[in-house]
Amino acid sequence: MMLQKFSYSQYKVADRSLLWLIDGLVLENINLLVGKNATGKTNTLTVIGWLGNMLAGVQPQLLNAGNYNVEFTYDNVTYQYKLHLLLQKIEYEELIINGELKFKRGNDGKGQISTAQFPDKMKFQLSPNQLVVTSKRDAIQHPFLEKLVRWAEGQRMYTFGSNMGKDTIFLANDMNNISVDPRDMNSVIGLYLKGEHEFPQNFKKNIIDSMKSIGYELSSIGVASAPNTLPLIPYTGNINGLVLYIREENSNIDLPQIYMSQGMFRALSLLIQITYNIMSNLSSTIIIDDIGEGLDFERSTKLIKLLIELAKKNDNIQLIMSTNDRFVMNNVPLEYWQVIQRKGGECHIYNYQNSKDIFDEFAYTGLNNFDFLATDFLNPEK
Numbered sequence: 001m002m003l004q005k006f007s008y009s010q011y012k013v014a015d016r017s018l019l020w021l022i023d024g025l026v027l028e029n030i031n032l033l034v035g036k037n038a039t040g041k042t043n044t045l046t047v048i049g050w051l052g053n054m055l056a057g058v059q060p061q062l063l064n065a066g067n068y069n070v071e072f073t074y075d076n077v078t079y080q081y082k083l084h085l086l087l088q089k090i091e092y093e094e095l096i097i098n099g100e101l102k103f104k105r106g107n108d109g110k111g112q113i114s115t116a117q118f119p120d121k122m123k124f125q126l127s128p129n130q131l132v133v134t135s136k137r138d139a140i141q142h143p144f145l146e147k148l149v150r151w152a153e154g155q156r157m158y159t160f161g162s163n164m165g166k167d168t169i170f171l172a173n174d175m176n177n178i179s180v181d182p183r184d185m186n187s188v189i190g191l192y193l194k195g196e197h198e199f200p201q202n203f204k205k206n207i208i209d210s211m212k213s214i215g216y217e218l219s220s221i222g223v224a225s226a227p228n229t230l231p232l233i234p235y236t237g238n239i240n241g242l243v244l245y246i247r248e249e250n251s252n253i254d255l256p257q258i259y260m261s262q263g264m265f266r267a268l269s270l271l272i273q274i275t276y277n278i279m280s281n282l283s284s285t286i287i288i289d290d291i292g293e294g295l296d297f298e299r300s301t302k303l304i305k306l307l308i309e310l311a312k313k314n315d316n317i318q319l320i321m322s323t324n325d326r327f328v329m330n331n332v333p334l335e336y337w338q339v340i341q342r343k344g345g346e347c348h349i350y351n352y353q354n355s356k357d358i359f360d361e362f363a364y365t366g367l368n369n370f371d372f373l374a375t376d377f378l379n380p381e382k
Helices: 041-056 144-154 185-198 203-213 262-279 297-313 326-330 356-363 369-374
Strands: 002-011 018-026 030-034 065-074 077-086 089-097 100-105 110-113 122-125 156-159 218-225 241-248 284-289 317-322 337-343 346-350
Touching (some): 002 041, 041 144, 041 156, 089 144, 185 203, 185 218, 185 262, 203 218, 203 262, 241 262, 262 284, 262 297, 284 297, 297 317, 297 326, 326 369
Parallel strands (some): 030 317, 030 337
Antiparallel strands (some): 002 018, 002 065, 077 089, 100 110, 110 122, 337 346
C-alpha cells in the first residue's frame, strides 16, 4: 500500500484560526522534500509519522489538534481516509474505498461501519479518543481495515541527523528471545541480531555489500560485548552489554560503534534497518529526514543512489526523504522532488504532478538542480 496524497491542517484551539497547512503533497514511489530553511520539511515528515503511529496503535496519546485528509492506493484500489482531532479527541473519522463509504463517526463516538457478514452497516459507539481503525480491527468482519493498519505498522521514520542509536547499547541474554521494536531507530543492535538469526546466509553479506557500495570497505560486521576493556569478546549469548562493531579491509582491528565516525555509523544503522525491512518482505514507507547529514559529498551521493535503487527494485518500499543539502539535491533527479514553499502558516508543495511545465522548462536551462531552488524558479516574477 502506498501513501499517494497527503493534506494536513492544524488550528488554534481557542478560535480555530489556521496555524499550519500542508497542501499539494502528491507522492510517488521515490520522493525528496526540498525547500529553504523553515519551510516545513521536517514538520511534514513528522505529521506523516504521527499518522502512522496513531493508526498502528503505538502512540499512546492522540494529537492535541489536527486534520488529516489522506489517500492510499493498493492494486488500483483507492483508500480515502479523514481524521479530525481536537483536544486529543476525535471530531470526525471516515474511510471511503473506491467511492464506497466503509465507516464514519462523529465527535460523540457514534458511527456506522460495513461488515463482511451483514449487508447493512453496523452501528457502534466508541470513546472519543478511540480510533475506528484500531478499535474495530477485525480481519473477518472488517478486512478493509487491515491494509491501513499494515501500512502504519510498516512505516519507519529515521532522523539521519541524529545519533541513529550510536550511543545505545543492547541488553540481551538469549539470542533466541530477542525483544526489539523495529520502529525504534535506536534499537539497531537488537534488529541486527534478529536479522542475523532470521537470515543467517545473506543478512550480514547484504549489509557489507551495501556499505562497500557507498565507500566503506568492510570485511566484517557483528555484535560483541561493550568494550570496557579491549579486545572485544565475541557474542556468546550470555553477555549483557552489546554493541555493533565493524572491521575494515586491510585491518586486523575490530572497531566498536563508539569509535566509528558519526557519518559511518549513521549509514550503517540506516542500512541495517532498511535491509531487515526488505529481507522480511515488509511493505514499508521509509521516511528519512536530513538524508546524508554528516557524510561527505561522495558517500552522501552514493547512499542516496543506493536507496533509490533499493526502492526501484522493491515495489513494497516507498521512499520519502528530505534534505537541505545542495549536493544531495544535485544528485536526485527533479522528477522525485517535492518543493515546499511556505507563506505564513501555509505550506504548498510543487512537483512534477502539479507543475510539470515549470519543471520541464527548468530542464532546458542547463543549470544544476539546486539552482531550481536557489533561483526561486517556481516564482519567475521574482
